[in-house]
Amino acid sequence: MYDARIFNSSNEIASFVNVNEKKVKILLNSQIIPCVTTGGEHRKRYYTTELLIDYAYRNIINKYSLDDNISYKEAFLQKELNKEILKSFASHRCQVITVTNQKGGVGKTTNTINIAVALAKLGQKVLIVDMDSQAQSSRYFKKVSYKNRSILSIFEQFKLNNDIEKSYIKDKIVTFSNFENESYSLDILPSEIKLAKMLELMRMSNRPDTILDKILNYIKEDYDYIIIDTPPYSGLSLEMSLFASDKVLLVSEADEFSVEGLEVTIQEINELNKNLSKKIEIDGIFVNAFSKHHNYANDALDDIVDILLDKLNLDENSLFIVKYSPSIIRSSQSVQQSIIDYKVKVKESLSLFEPMLKYAIKLILEQKKSNHTRD
Ligand SMILES: Nc1ncnc2c1ncn2[C@@H]1O[C@H](COP(=O)(O)OP(=O)(O)O)[C@@H](O)[C@H]1O
Ligand SMILES: [Mg+2]
Numbered sequence: 001m002y003d004a005r006i007f008n009s010s011n012e013i014a015s016f017v018n019v020n021e022k023k024v025k026i027l028l029n030s031q032i033i034p035c036v037t038t039g040g041e042h043r044k045r046y047y048t049t050e051l052l053i054d055y056a057y058r059n060i061i062n063k064y065s066l067d068d069n070i071s072y073k074e075a076f077l078q079k080e081l082n083k084e085i086l087k088s089f090a091s092h093r094c095q096v097i098t099v100t101n102q103k104g105g106v107g108k109t110t111n112t113i114n115i116a117v118a119l120a121k122l123g124q125k126v127l128i129v130d131m132d133s134q135a136q137s138s139r140y141f142k143k144v145s146y147k148n149r150s151i152l153s154i155f156e157q158f159k160l161n162n163d164i165e166k167s168y169i170k171d172k173i174v175t176f177s178n179f180e181n182e183s184y185s186l187d188i189l190p191s192e193i194k195l196a197k198m199l200e201l202m203r204m205s206n207r208p209d210t211i212l213d214k215i216l217n218y219i220k221e222d223y224d225y226i227i228i229d230t231p232p233y234s235g236l237s238l239e240m241s242l243f244a245s246d247k248v249l250l251v252s253e254a255d256e257f258s259v260e261g262l263e264v265t266i267q268e269i270n271e272l273n274k275n276l277s278k279k280i281e282i283d284g285i286f287v288n289a290f291s292k293h294h295n296y297a298n299d300a301l302d303d304i305v306d307i308l309l310d311k312l313n314l315d316e317n318s319l320f321i322v323k324y325s326p327s328i329i330r331s332s333q334s335v336q337q338s339i340i341d342y343k344v345k346v347k348e349s350l351s352l353f354e355p356m357l358k359y360a361i362k363l364i365l366e367q368k369k370s371n372h373t374r375d
Contacts, residue, residue, distance in 0.1 A: 007047040017052070094220035095367065097227050097283065098245040102268075103261030104232030106253045107288030107322065109136040110329060112229040114353060115249075117338040118360035120184040124224040127173065129216070130191035131241050132231040133199075138190030141176040142336035149174050150192045154215055159202060166218040173219075178341060187223075199236045212240035225363065232261075234268060242272055247283040249359070254290050254300040262304070266311060284318035284359065291324040317362070320355035328352055 007013045010028050014021035028035070028047075035045040099112045109132070116126045129151065130138045138146065149172045158164045169189075177185035202208045216226060228241045242248065248269060252258040266282065273279050285308055291297055301321075308314050328349055332342035340353040 007052075008044075013047060013052065093367075094223045095225055095247060095363065096216060096220075096245045097225065097247045097249055097363075098230060098238075098241040099227060099249045099251060100230045100238060100241070100265055101251050101258065101261045102232060102234055102238075102265050103252075103258050106232075106251050106258045106261070107286065108232070108251045109140070109229055110333075111249075111251050111286050111288060111322065111356065112137055112227055113140050114339050114356040115359055116186050116225075116227050117184070117340060118353070118356040119225050119227075119363070120186040121340070122357075122360055122364060124360075124364065125187075125222065127187040127189060127219070127223045127226045129189045129212075129226060129228045129241075131195075131212070131228055131237045133191055133193050133195035133237075134231065135191040135193065135195075137229040138188060138192070140333075140336060141188070144174050144176050144188070146174055146190050150190050150195075152192055152195050152198050154189075155195075155198050155202060155211070158211060158215060159205060162205075164215060164218065169215060169219055170222075180341065195237070196231075199240075203236060208236055209239040209243045213244035216244050224367075234264075238268075239272075242269060242280055243276075245280055246278075247281050249283050249286065251286045251288055252304060254287050254297040254304065256296070256300060259300050259303050259307070262307060266307070282312050282314070284314065284320060284362075285312075286320045286322060286355065286359070288322045289324040289326075290321050320359055322355050323352055325352050 007016065010021055010025040013019075013028075014024045017024075035047050035051065099108050099115075101108060112128060116128050119126045128137055130136075131151070138150075151172065154164060154169055154172055157168055172189060174188045174190060175185055176188060177183070202211065205211065212228075220226070228245065230238050230241050250262055250265060252262045262285070269280055269282060285304060287301060287304055290301065305316070305319065308316070308319055312318075325348065328339065328342065329352075332339050332349070335342065338353075339349050339356075342349055
């Protein structure tokens with residue numbers, strides 16, 4: 001079995017997850033971390049990887065009780081332990097996820113960024129690939145220099161040589177680091193307005209839909225997750241992204257037109273799957289900017305749930321509802337920060353961030369399961 005392990009002491013756990021032993025000891029002594037006890041005269045306590053993961057998972061979820069006293073820092077990953085546990089279970093196999101809906105303005109970029117931040121805060125190595133020539137996700141974070149860096153030049157180079165060097169790709173990637181509170185960093189492969197034109201030219205290449213996959217294959221070893229933000233239309237950009245992906249995350253608003261966009265997107269993925277040797281899995285639906293006070297939104301949500309259950313064979317654990325919250329979203333965007341780093345209204349930003357965090361945890365846990373079945 002993959003890295004399932006038994007730990008006999010705090011020392012062993014501490015060195016496995018790379019955390020100060022004192023911290024681990026406190027948690028063990030207070031029995032916050034569950035243990036297995038042997039029966040008999042010489043009772044012995046021990047801990048398993050399974051129990052540790054479970055602990056980290058529950059701890060993160062429980063931190064969302066959101067009572068008024070909870071501080072930002074407490075509410076997120078208290079101490080480094082959760083993060084380190086989850087990090088030590090990183091799969092060493094990169095997953096590529098495309099975030100899409102062929103309708104624009106439904107929250108693809110906002111959710112891409114915030115899911116990436118959630119994963120990064122959970123200790124995962126994340127790259128955001130911007131395949132939208134509008135370059136919204138490229139420009140999301142402040143203090144990052146994008147000079148001479150864009151996926152466009154990678155495509156140009158690839159077109160020239162029909163191949164590319166890893167170092168050339170790495171050179172175009174921008175790192176965003178946030179050292180406040182729970183520090184994290186993530187990488188971005190930016191886009192620019194000329195990308196759309198470039199992609200038109202690339203149509204002439206041999207199997208142009210496979211090019212992004214080939215490019216990402218060079219750098220997958222450096223990441224746990226690569227998340228691709230896509231433009232709001234069907235075309236080579238989306239085809240390339242889907243071909244490169246293991247999973248697709250759909251984003252929709254709860255209104256009739258966005259739901260239509262969802263259906264078209266699902267149809268396109270089904271078509272694509274017919275011609276592929278691997279199967280691109282639709283992983284879940286984010287319903288963005290949802291307000292329960294509108295009847296039309298509730299009706300559309302019912303339709304989305306039907307799609308989820310009937311068309312995608314997923315259950316409601318794969319539905320993530322993000323509340324309509326224009327003030328926080330806009331103010332965080334205006335200072336170029338993720339929702340969770342925008343701390344003006346702690347409680348609200350936490351509750352708004354919760355679906356992103358839940359999705360991130362779901363990804364990590366599924367990864368763990370798939371490792372189990374593979375080995
Ligand atoms: N939960 C939300 N509540 C209110 N407004 C939102 C929410 N999420 C996103 N928005 C706003 O909706 C607009 C479109 O979001 P964006 O993520 O850019 O969509 P897309 O990438 O699908 O075009 C942006 O102006 C953003 O500020
Ligand atoms: Mg966008």
